[in-house]
Amino acid sequence: EAAVTQSPRNKVAVTGGKVTLSCNQTNNHNNMYWYRQDTGHGLRLIHYSYGAGSTEKGDIPDGYKASRPSQENFSLILELATPSQTSVYFCASGDARTGGARDTQYFGPGTRLLVL
Amino acid sequence: GDSVTQTEGLVTLTKGLPVMLNCTYQTTYSPFLFWYVQHLNEAPKLLLKSSTDNKRTEHQGFYATLHKSSSSFHLQKSSVQLSDSALYFCALRPLSGSFNKLTFGAGTRLAVCP
Numbered sequence: 531e532a533a534v535t536q537s538p539r540n541k542v543a544v545t546g547g548k549v550t551l552s553c554n555q556t557n558n559h560n561n562m563y564w565y566r567q568d569t570g571h572g573l574r575l576i577h578y579s580y581g582a583g584s585t586e587k588g589d590i591p592d593g594y595k596a597s598r599p600s601q602e603n604f605s606l607i608l609e610l611a612t613p614s615q616t617s618v619y620f621c622a623s624g625d626a627r628t629g630g631a632r633d634t635q636y637f638g639p640g641t642r643l644l645v646l
Numbered sequence: 647g648d649s650v651t652q653t654e655g656l657v658t659l660t661k662g663l664p665v666m667l668n669c670t671y672q673t674t675y676s677p678f679l680f681w682y683v684q685h686l687n688e689a690p691k692l693l694l695k696s697s698t699d700n701k702r703t704e705h706q707g708f709y710a711t712l713h714k715s716s717s718s719f720h721l722q723k724s725s726v727q728l729s730d731s732a733l734y735f736c737a738l739r740p741l742s743g744s745f746n747k748l749t750f751g752a753g754t755r756l757a758v759c760p
Contacts, residue, residue, distance in 0.1 A: 534689075561746055565750075570655070570752055571752055572650075572652075572735055572750040572751050572752045572753045573690070573735065573737075573748075573750040574750070575747065575748070575749075578747065588747075589749075620689065620690070624746055625746075633678065633680075633695060633739070633746065634692045634695075635692075635746075635748060637689035637690045637691070638689060639688070639689050640689060
């Protein structure tokens, strides 16, 4: 099965501090995604990427930046963390092509972020 | 824009009973619908998916049929087990030829009691 890992798994940050969440995938997928999960909202897309060097804004990008330095790695950056960014963050990867198993997104285990 | 509605936040059932979790969607493009399942403290995983109108798709005892006429993709199971307790997300991908981007519903938590 496809493998997506995230680090750290848990993070406590202070308001105004910088937070970097990292994601690595060994699936050789072109597409990668960052979501946040909050009760009552499901999974909401923050940023996504078509491949190394590309980042695109998702549905809720404000307060977040992303970086895709390589095919395998995709980071989410909170330059000035706020308590409203307390959430569980999931990274996912997926094939850029369509059809059959290639339409599936594979999720990492999540990072639980608490901003005090 | 695209949207997915899951009307039940929590469904509580006794083991062995049937279940239906509702999912309706809105999109201007031809739809591709997914159900993802997330067990406690785990990552969401694909349960089943379909882009074919009026064709039942099944996996692990769960099944769903995409009905474009009513914009629905309800998830069903004839007899729930304790292990089915989880959070279930319905998701939509419009087949517009653009990026593979999913829009998720708010999720329905299924709690199965002994």
